Amino acid sequence: MAVPAAASVRDANRYRPPRVTGLVDLLDAQVRERPYARALVVTGERVQLSYRALASLADEVAARLGGAGLGRGDAVGLICANTAEFVVALLGAARAGLVTAPLDPALPESQLSARLAALGARAVLLDASVSGRGVMLPAPAWSLRVDVSGAGTAAVELETGVCGQAQVSGAADELSERDALVLFTAGTTDRAKMVPLTHANVAASLRTICATYELGPDDATVAVMPFFHGHGLFAALLSSLASGGCVLLPERGRFSAGTFWDDMRAVDATWFTAVPAIHEILLDRSEREYPGPQAPPLKFVRSCSAPLNTATQRALERTFGAPLLSAYGMTESSHQATSEPLPQRGALRQGSVGRPTGVAVRVVDRSGRSCPAGVEGEVWVQGPTVARGYLADGDESARTFVDGWLRTGDLGALDEDGYLSLTGRIKNLINRGGEKISPEHVEDVLAGCPGVAEAAVFAMPDAVYGQRVGAAVVVREPDGVGREEILRYCRDHLAAFEVPDRLELVAALPYTAKGGLDRKAVQARYAS
Incomplete structure (x- = not known):
């Protein structure tokens, strides 16, 4: 496929992979080298928050969490929309040595409670929208608020209380300070699988994503996907911060098709990532809402988390004047496992989700033998981004993680050049x-x-x-x-x-x- 005229081609010699070892030092290089560069754009007024200001807020939260009696390796829940509160809480908890479990604020109280209890969270951090609902949770719930002024200065409010003596319960006894996150997969209220991801898993994922798309300080995006999922968390938020870029958090912390292009223009976005459903919505509304020549020139658009049909992909490329790159991943692989490359780095294949990125991918038959090129089988993934297993579920871990390989449960085929095409799901989700x-x-x-x-x-x-x-x-x-x-x-x-x-x-x-x-x-x- 030819590169659209509006797509930029970056000099490969300018690209530098991020120097991170996990969530703890995610901001450190930027604070040293570019302290006043914008990290986030927040609130309805689209106020810029610098890397130095963001790091200062995270350090303050870390100190308060430590002072509340939480110890390194303890698990905390995080129930927030895509707001400054989410980012500050996540990074603050990491700097305090805690393991954070982001949860969907839209889940019913019963599901939130069941997941927090299964994890054994010692505390839960909430933003105002959740704390205002008066939900009852099985751990101390602490409301966090970040106030950002028009001048870009910010302050954090966090009333923690005291946790007291640690009484580890649930799956938390399997965690340590090397762990960064616990993400929940789809499942029933009491059987949703808990995926522990280490700081090393996180760092490997971010280096891979940044390298695939050559993200750097000149890049900016709008947070479309929720941060409690790997898609929004890894691909949009953390990869941007690791590479020194900027993320705009939409007003009220959720995607709005009506303000999307204004947000993109406000931050001079160079790319964005979304699920096919959102791409379809933007395409359907493009005739009346896409700003055309006034839109920021995009380096690429990314699609992940579900199949995108070829007709929609081509229509999006024509409308937005940028290549649309399909990617594939799972929570258990710290999000991305494959992606189509930037056009100047490789060919785009119709119906493909690209080549492996930082991992090994094989397609196997029912006997566990590798399938020849073009033959359908189950997709297996191995590499530094793959989790060690599930918490508190040895049987499911043994079935899913085999000799270092992640059995994804997805059906697909590899071609002669290593490009993966997905053909369906084994499970009936x-x-x-x-x-x-x-x-x-x-x-x-x-x-x-x-x-x-x-x-x-x-x-x-x-x-x-x-x-x-x-x-x-x-x-x-x-x-x-x-x-x-x-x-x-x-x-x-x-x-x-x-x-x-x-x-x-x-x-x-x-x-x-x-x-x-x-x-x-x-x-x-x-x-x-």
Whole structure:
């Protein structure tokens, strides 16, 4: 593919990989060499926060957390939107030697509590939007606030209380100060897998991402994806800070299509990364909202976390005047495992998610033997970004991590040049715009609704989100609970993205001869 005229070509001799060993020293090189360079652009007024100011705030939070009785290797939860509070809390906790577990603020209180209890978090850091909800959590909840003035000066407020004597419980006894993060994968409330990532895992991931896209101090982006996922955390936030770039955090800490291009122009963005669903939204609105010649020239656009169809990719490239690079990764691989290269560094392959980046990738058959080029099998990944296993789940760790290889559960094929194409998933998770949803979990919640006898959850094809959530429900009494009551129950017990987009009341569900739910029959009968 030819390089679009608007895409910049960087002199390879100018690129320098970031000198980081983890979250602890993420800012150090920039504070020494470029202390007053902008690190973040925050609030609705788009105020710039320098690397020196950000490091000072993180150091203050670290001191307060240490003074509250937290020790090195202790786990803390972090429930924040994409705000300055998230960044300051994450880096402050790292500087205090703590292990941070970011959680989705939109999760119901029951799920937040279950995950924090399973982890054994000794404290939870919240921003104002969460603390104002008055949620009850199984650990001391401390509200954190960052006030940024128009002049770029900032102050942090954090009332910690005292944790007292450490009583390690849950999975936290498997952690140490070499660990940086615990990220939760998709799963049921009490069975969501906990992935521990060390500072070495983090550093390897950031070096790889920065090298793949040649990120540096001249680059800037807008935070589109949430930071409690690896996509937004590693690819947008941490890689930008490690490379000396700048990240704009949208007002209220979440993506808004209506302000996206104004945000991009305000920060002179050179790239951004998103899931296909957001790319589709931006493309659909481009005729009336894309600023054309007034848009900042983009070096590239990145897509990850779900498949992007070729037609959309080409349309985005034509509209935005930049190459769209597909990438692939998992929480267990510290996000990125493969990516298409910058056009001046290699060819773009239709339908591919690129070549391995900093890891080894193989495709194996059911016997664990490597498949020939072009033959489909399960994708396995090995390298310095791969986690050591799951916390408090030895059986699942043994199944997923084999002789240093991560069994991804994804199906794909490698071509002769090492480019990976994905062909599907082995497991039956529903992928709604990058959000991975467990149908079993949604079924369990539906079954708990008064008046519901049984339920089957399935994926419905969708042009924007890739898949949406459908449900077929059998009620106990024909004149009993209705559709709207069931959906209201779901909204109270599920994250917003898990709530079925379509719910049908049916007389019976199909079962296999062995007595299990026949998911293929459910899909064929109800998904169209």
